[in-house]
Amino acid sequence: MSTDLVRKIEYELESISSKYYKMILVCENPKGNAVKKTAESLGIPFLNISLLLSEKLKEYPNKRMAGRVHHLLSEVLRNAGSITLCLEHIEVLFDPTLKQDVIQLLQSFSRNYTLVVSWKGSYDGNRFVYAVPGHPEYYECKEFDGIVVK
Numbered sequence: 001m002s003t004d005l006v007r008k009i010e011y012e013l014e015s016i017s018s019k020y021y022k023m024i025l026v027c028e029n030p031k032g033n034a035v036k037k038t039a040e041s042l043g044i045p046f047l048n049i050s051l052l053l054s055e056k057l058k059e060y061p062n063k064r065m066a067g068r069v070h071h072l073l074s075e076v077l078r079n080a081g082s083i084t085l086c087l088e089h090i091e092v093l094f095d096p097t098l099k100q101d102v103i104q105l106l107q108s109f110s111r112n113y114t115l116v117v118s119w120k121g122s123y124d125g126n127r128f129v130y131a132v133p134g135h136p137e138y139y140e141c142k143e144f145d146g147i148v149v150k
Helices: 001-017 034-042 048-055 062-079 102-109
Strands: 023-027 046-048 082-088 112-121 126-130 137-143 147-149
Touching: 001 023, 001 034, 001 112, 001 147, 023 102, 034 046, 034 082, 034 112, 046 048, 048 062, 048 102, 062 102, 102 137
Parallel strands: 023 112, 023 147, 046 082, 082 112
Antiparallel strands: 126 137
16 A cells, blocks of 8 residues: 555656645554655655654743744755655644644645655545544645645
């Protein structure tokens, strides 16, 4: 299954440069590694967003974190040194103290970067969901202008 996803990702990357938003959300199971395998196969930087962003966020008090996320994530992406990036472990972005619309945040960066993002939530063909209703990190998105690979 992972090999099929890697092939699909590679296929979509070939034609994504003409798109306004250059983002591929890869729907894979929680233990999936297609995004990591794609990064290794194509020599694309692979970023653990939770690790890299939380290191930067810990310097700020909770009430200032939400206002710093965009700037700090921009630094993380810029420091990777490539315009094509594979992102995994985006869970920190769902932290309710950060107050982010996660897909829209990542999509805003996809105008300047080609992003391949591992999505470990669910996708029903119409909406992306992370966590379950009532959970503090619950997130739902119906608006996405990128490419979905599953």
